[in-house]
Amino acid sequence: xxxxxxxxxxxxxxxxxxxxxxxxxxxxxxxxxxxxxxxxxxxxxxxxxxxxxxxxxxxxxxxxxxxxxxxxxxxxxxxxxxxxxxxxxxxxxxxxxxxxxxxxxxxxxxxxxxxxxxxxxxxxxxxxxxxxxxxxxxxxxxxxxxxxxxxxxxxxxxxxxxxxxxxxxxxxxxxxxxxxxxxxxxxxxxxxxxxxxxxxxxxxxxxxxxxxxxxxxxxxxxxxxxxxxxxxxxxxxxxxxxxxxxxxxxxxxxxxxxxxxxxxxxxxxxxxxxxxxxxxxxxxxxxxxxxxxxxxxxxxxxxxxx
Amino acid sequence: xxxxxxxxxxxxxxxxxxxxxxxxxxxxxxxxxxxxxxxxxxxxxxxxxxxxxxxxxxxxxxxxxxxxxxxxxxxxxxxxxxxxxxxxxxxxxxxxxxxxxxxxxxxxxxxxxxxxxxxxxxxxxxxxxxxxxxxxxxxxxxxxxxxxxxxxxxxxxxxxxxxxxxxxxxxxxxxxxxxxxxxxxxxxxxxxxxxxxxxxxxxxxxxxxxxxxxxxxxxxxxxxxxxx
Ligand SMILES: Nc1ncnc2c1ncn2[C@@H]1O[C@H](COP(=O)(O)OP(=O)(O)OP(=O)(O)O)[C@@H](O)[C@H]1O
Ligand SMILES: [Mg+2]
Numbered sequence: 001x002x003x004x005x006x007x008x009x010x011x012x013x014x015x016x017x018x019x020x021x022x023x024x025x026x027x028x029x030x031x032x033x034x035x036x037x038x039x040x041x042x043x044x045x046x047x048x049x050x051x052x053x054x055x056x057x058x059x060x061x062x063x064x065x066x067x068x069x070x071x072x073x074x075x076x077x078x079x080x081x082x083x084x085x086x087x088x089x090x091x092x093x094x095x096x097x098x099x100x101x102x103x104x105x106x107x108x109x110x111x112x113x114x115x116x117x118x119x120x121x122x123x124x125x126x127x128x129x130x131x132x133x134x135x136x137x138x139x140x141x142x143x144x145x146x147x148x149x150x151x152x153x154x155x156x157x158x159x160x161x162x163x164x165x166x167x168x169x170x171x172x173x174x175x176x177x178x179x180x181x182x183x184x185x186x187x188x189x190x191x192x193x194x195x196x197x198x199x200x201x202x203x204x205x206x207x208x209x210x211x212x213x214x215x216x217x218x219x220x221x222x223x224x225x226x227x228x229x230x231x232x233x234x235x236x237x238x239x240x241x242x243x244x245x246x247x248x249x250x251x252x253x254x255x256x257x258x259x260x261x262x263x264x265x266x267x268x269x270x271x272x273x274x275x276x277x278x279x280x281x282x283x284x285x286x287x288x289x290x291x292x293x294x295x296x297x298x299x300x301x302x303x304x305x306x
Numbered sequence: 307x308x309x310x311x312x313x314x315x316x317x318x319x320x321x322x323x324x325x326x327x328x329x330x331x332x333x334x335x336x337x338x339x340x341x342x343x344x345x346x347x348x349x350x351x352x353x354x355x356x357x358x359x360x361x362x363x364x365x366x367x368x369x370x371x372x373x374x375x376x377x378x379x380x381x382x383x384x385x386x387x388x389x390x391x392x393x394x395x396x397x398x399x400x401x402x403x404x405x406x407x408x409x410x411x412x413x414x415x416x417x418x419x420x421x422x423x424x425x426x427x428x429x430x431x432x433x434x435x436x437x438x439x440x441x442x443x444x445x446x447x448x449x450x451x452x453x454x455x456x457x458x459x460x461x462x463x464x465x466x467x468x469x470x471x472x473x474x475x476x477x478x479x480x481x482x483x484x485x486x487x488x489x490x491x492x493x494x495x496x497x498x499x500x501x502x503x504x505x506x507x508x509x510x511x512x513x514x515x516x517x518x519x520x521x522x523x524x525x526x527x528x529x530x531x532x533x534x
Contacts (some may be wrong), residue, residue, distance in 0.1 A: 212397065220385070223413075223414070224381075226413070
């Protein structure tokens, strides 16, 4: 039997390899139905809290951003300032680094606001005869953390009498929002890590169940990538199916929760479903695939080193 | 084709399985490797298909030193030889044909070559008509012939068999050994580790006897027991 080897194109070899890997992965999915179902269920169940944590973190982020945006520096202006001078001051403040927006609030407007804030129970007109409030500039910030330096810079400008930015309140707010953010990231990382470990173990079980197949592949001279590819594809497939199932729970779950939350606390800023869910599902899908594949690879390492 | 020079194999648990073994086989030879249980026959074969590494000495196959062959080059070595075991090692969910074709699929053989070559290998072992049977639908001897078909489908110059008749009755054992002889006559070098006295005595091939990890006899046209 003389050995006849036809010349073959790299593309032909690759497509044959892919066709083989795909066929084997699909066949394994069908044959090892129970193990595959177990792996898919495990991946799905671990993806759910990860998805939940991501949704929660996104909402916390939105809330903290909105809260922080409300931090502003108020510059009280000297009495009797002319409109030209006021425009010049306003432009000067706007030119400072870290300033997002400057709004002039005249003393009359300030009084109206104060009356609004006090409500109808107390009438300012009854208590005071003249308006004691000064003109002011409300300075919105790019970054709430820069409240102190911006306030200091504003104080230097001639025509500014006093500056207020609620130093203590800002510090506390920043501490809370910072905690929420790191907490969200930490929870996400923790859940993700736990998910990875659980998933890897599940995949390892399915691979141990097919040790004989791997042994024979190595015995007849399959290259390591040939041994790996069907298992990797299988892992990817499991990750994808699991993500699809998780999405079936997460999407209606989020929409429902959102509606309930809006009923209970209408003013709470929440991330709209269309803003969150597509990104969430796509990234979970990518994550699921990646985890499925790397889980397979890691689980295979032990068997390929013989 | 095969050359062992001063090969010693000590397992991690300290057990000395092979002790300073030297022996070689020319191309086209047929050799029986015999010896009592635990003599080191399987260990010697494992070094040849590089499932294990010698502690000392040199192992070469087809003129190539494989003593410390890097993992990267193992697929090439495995494709240049066929290996047959006592327990057949067939995949239970694949048919006879699929088990043979599997060896070609996983080594990247072009799909259009797989069918004719797998069928040809099945014909050599006389089981072309059972191509669609699953392993449990075949007798032990038939299963062993399928595993031999898988071992020769790459047309390797070397065939290693570790107790290929260990699970078979005398009549079937004889058929298997005849098949191995036929494959040898086509030019393949064949090394068979066995306990089977009858077939060694009938075939009168070269016999290498191991005892406690050393070669105690190397005799052309040998018998199972030495007549000394
Ligand atoms: N992986 C291993 N680790 C430790 N000791 C081993 C290992 N494999 C084999 N041995 C020991 O090495 C010695 C030789 O074993 P080997 O399997 O080569 O013998 P054998 O001649 O094939 O025996 P048998 O005829 O029973 O198959 C035995 O004592 C065995 O217990
Ligand atoms: Mg043995």
